Amino acid sequence: MGLTASAHRFVSATALTALTGREVVDNTWTRGDVLRPVHTAIAADHEAIAVYSASVAFLSSLAGGLGNSPFLLAALGTPAPVLLAPSLPPGVGDSPIIRDSLARLAAVPNYHLVQPKKGKSRSTGAEADTVAPMWEIIGTLEASLAAPQDRPVGRAA
Incomplete structure (x- = not known):
């Protein structure tokens, strides 16, 4: 489980640790183990990475191959x-x-976009795309872990 600086405004690492029983990783380069950088540990120690919710900045950076944070690099x-x-x-x-950025990400074999849903914008009150419910992320995660490695979820044979 990881938290960006923005995510810390909504939930605490202490609460997530208590709920999950797992260490919460911050999206910073500072870590006690200098021989094993945080991005390497994330990529090696987890069977999947879920970004909920993925901001425009995160998606654009990832689509452009920008690895300027541990979470992006992982x-x-x-x-x-x-x-x-x-x-x-x-x-x-x-x-x-x-x-274009979303299409580039969708083309990566191990990436799975969980499409936004139509809903009411909390900032304008108008109909807008809203982040998919967490249960859809969990369902996609479970399906991706169960899929054979040579044929990821949502990809044609």
Whole structure:
């Protein structure tokens, strides 16, 4: 389990550790084990990576191959399933740049995009794309872990 700086505004590492019984990793390069960088540990020690919710900044950086944080570098370097639940502000999903970034990510064999759902924007009140419910992420995660490695979930034979 990992938390970005933004995620710390919504939930505490202490609460997540108590709920999951697992260490919570921060998205920083600082770690006690200097011989095993945090991105290497994340990529090697976890059977999957789920990004919930994936911001426009995270998705764009990942699609561009930018590895400027441990979480991005781990997602770029792991063969394990990487689940992405885009959280797009109103109107951003219609941007050709963002559509291109999402298409690039969807083309990566071990990446799984869990598409946003239509819902009410909390900031504008208008109908907008909203992040998929957590249970859809969990279902996609379970399916990706059960799929044969040579044929990931959602990919044609």
